[in-house]
Amino acid sequence: METDIQIAQGSSLKPIVEIAAALGLSEDAIEQYGPYKGKISYPTLMELKQKEAGKLVLVTAINPTPAGEGKSTVTIGLADSLNAAGHQTMIALREPSLGPVMGLKGGAAGGGYAQVLPMEDINLHFTGDMHALTSAHNTLSALIDNHIHQGNALDLDPSRIAWKRVLDINDRSLRQIVTGLGGPINGQPREDGFDITVASEMMAILCLARDLQDLQERLANILIGYNRADQPLFVKDLEVQGALTLLLKDALKPNLVQTIYGTPALVHGGPFANIAHGCNSVLATETALSLADITVTEAGFGADLGAEKFLDIKVPHLRKAPDAIVLVATIRALKMHGGISKADLAQEDLGTLEAGFANLSHHVNSLATTGRPVIVALNRFAGDSPAELTLLQELCQAAAIPVALTEVWEKGPQGGQELVKTLLPYLAEEKDFTPYYQVEDQFLTKLEKLAQKAYGAQGVDLAPKAAKQLNHFQNQGWDQLPICMAKTPYSLSDNPSLGGRPQNFRITIREFQLRHGAGFIVALAGNVLTMPGLPKEPAAFHMGLDADGQVFGLF
């Protein structure tokens, strides 16, 4: 069995200008980063807005489990399969963060015969977008501390600064730190901490900005803290949105790459899927919509988090909502939702599979409230028994859920033809779209609708701190923003140990965080770690270059 990186290195890539030419883009429209990566030039991006939008397919999944679902793999494989079937298709995907690549993940560019290439570059520095964000974020941090050090004309309260620092690294030691030690020449001591770069509000902003002007306005609107008279202060009060925009002007441009089978893919932006909205950039999705007949895109975690945010936070900035939604499920993951332990996954177990099906059917029903068709992609793994596969298909049919087996990991585009056949008729339909809530709703109504529809919760409770914050937000008029829920991805509830379809539960919001520049309010339903740690044996231990200069250890 070949590894992902062996398959990737055994693939022959076309020059990226050739991939672009097939999309009708001239060489001038592509800023090359080596022969196989390119950013789409800014004037081209703006021109493409005028073109008609193609069809949009959103790929989401059941709640993730340690068994793995293969959502990115299905996204890539579905697009390859559509192209193989003669439908001009593009991919819009998030770009990986270096921290998890060096930590547990070792890479995030699909797998098997459904990968975006060059996977070594995409998994490492790629075109530098993450690094530009790290620079811009920390430049703002330095400017804030420098403002205080140089006289603090804005009277910024050092104990109420709302802007942390970031690095694209998994580093638990930086979560909570004290800065400014060593006497007055080093500034003023205060508590601070680092998040991982993908958790930066600037990443969310980059992924929601329509153009450079919109980017600059959102950056200007970032809340940096409060003065001692309790008034909010923003980047525009520091007057540094120009420099920050400058640092992000290239990162704003989507990155064009290709799959193993030459399908063009825009891999751009990667906001955290809990304290941010977890999808690739608006500009990448919009550009793909203009360039292709069908765009396949993906949202983070399960449908309750990722798809909901895609539909409620991202869709208002797109020309259209998804024409169809593909929900990825695996036998293994459904069995885990049904209660099997990871150690027993290899055993056939129809009982836990049937029990776990409740998770899938909840997501299908929930997504169906939007009015858009939902198709289940059953992502086949080697150990799935024929009886298990048959049972799941029967359960879907009994519930009138369209389902298709996919084997793109093992077989590439050949393995996705059943999904293509099942999906295509739904793309021809035109249907109304209903988001989970209306952004004009009362804030608590929005929260309730979201939790009831997306999670199947009975309702939402606010902890005292959250209630107090909501009051403040209402006074400031910030409650008109959409909600970005930070909840465990592992359960429909806010308790990560409750798999399947938990019943009779309520969601408790501990705290809110304003993302004034990005334009949403994060609602924290549980602890969210915004700086991961490294495992005992990080993936970095096994990486390197062999004697021929070939990369090894990414997957």
Add this chain to the structure above:
Amino acid sequence: METDIQIAQGSSLKPIVEIAAALGLSEDAIEQYGPYKGKISYPTLMELKQKEAGKLVLVTAINPTPAGEGKSTVTIGLADSLNAAGHQTMIALREPSLGPVMGLKGGAAGGGYAQVLPMEDINLHFTGDMHALTSAHNTLSALIDNHIHQGNALDLDPSRIAWKRVLDINDRSLRQIVTGLGGPINGQPREDGFDITVASEMMAILCLARDLQDLQERLANILIGYNRADQPLFVKDLEVQGALTLLLKDALKPNLVQTIYGTPALVHGGPFANIAHGCNSVLATETALSLADITVTEAGFGADLGAEKFLDIKVPHLRKAPDAIVLVATIRALKMHGGISKADLAQEDLGTLEAGFANLSHHVNSLATTGRPVIVALNRFAGDSPAELTLLQELCQAAAIPVALTEVWEKGPQGGQELVKTLLPYLAEEKDFTPYYQVEDQFLTKLEKLAQKAYGAQGVDLAPKAAKQLNHFQNQGWDQLPICMAKTPYSLSDNPSLGGRPQNFRITIREFQLRHGAGFIVALAGNVLTMPGLPKEPAAFHMGLDADGQVFGLF
């Protein structure tokens, strides 16, 4: 008067593949980063080592003053002037650090009609080399703290970790911090701090590495700290040199750009000129030597620091020592060395000029001990009076120092023809080269020779801490390494307020720092700030994009 950025934006650039083609490099040899920047491919770099080396000109300067010298401008302008005179010439320069660009400097790509382009890119993220270094450096930091957190099998003493963290930002608040707060899940609390990325040992390593294997060996040899039995521990003990090499494999490749007049320039690497050696990469200089008849390169600060390190630390890794050395001086700076205040600089003052000449003549005599010719480039500023210019030329002639007026900032290649005519005859000569010291000398002998010849000091004293360290280094066999002196750049002595040519002084070494991977020992003669702060009005305040998307505020 046009600003630097206006001149830059008014220039028309050739596609970088055209610049490369004129050097005999095929399109395959260039990894494009947009149309005007390219990295030279690794196989091409290795092939070029076989070609014969052209002539090498090192540009250095008198001790810097607040009046400015224009060393990079003369370097770029000299190369343009040589090309205009029909001599095929290339430039090898350092790349700027984003921290100072956002802080005081606003840019560092030459000035006036002697600039490397595209200056906006070079001054911002360029091709991501700095960011790759930041990533690799902090990945190692995270792996070290993770090692301690996950059981500390190497028994690393948390109070003796020799590896800090870095960011390419000016941020005084990060100089001294405490990390790992918040309980055991966040690791172990300890004192730490951030340096600016250009101060990272990895930057020095990148700039000295001959190839990927050499890079990996040097990374493996980085000292990370000591165990509780007082034994040194290295990156190779953590076994992560492979992952670090992977993160730096693209940053190792020199970046090809062009000047306003189309002169090819390799702009690559930028180590600090105090705690590191302050010159662009060995690979860039070597590659330029193979591609051009003449290579013009530059070393940081004044000749006592930058040129000395070039000659003693970098030259052993090059095929040749410089064929000639150009020493940049300005009337303004010499007057400041003679004692005039910055406020009075506009006044003609022959007395302070003559007094300040002692600084220039010391550098010329010191550099002459290497056996290589030294030519003074008198970099003309608008306010220089005819009498001052005449006096300086007379002083040089009286001391038999070749001198040429340069006006490349204002006039481009036309303004450098006198320097070309003065320099060229010296390039035809073949002379022996003598470094300031022999690396095999006793360590104290090396220190004494360096201080006496380069600084005109009477000798060197070791503070008790330094003496104790030297003893440890001798026991470990590390005293065989060259010295990297970290001294104030503003004086030949270790007292920054002593301009001109101080007499009867000794140099005191407070402390040593081992750079075991880079392969030198830093000798600290005074306080060296390895993380700059931002000024009251950072350059970032005045940067941005105008309505047409044009960058403003870099210079």
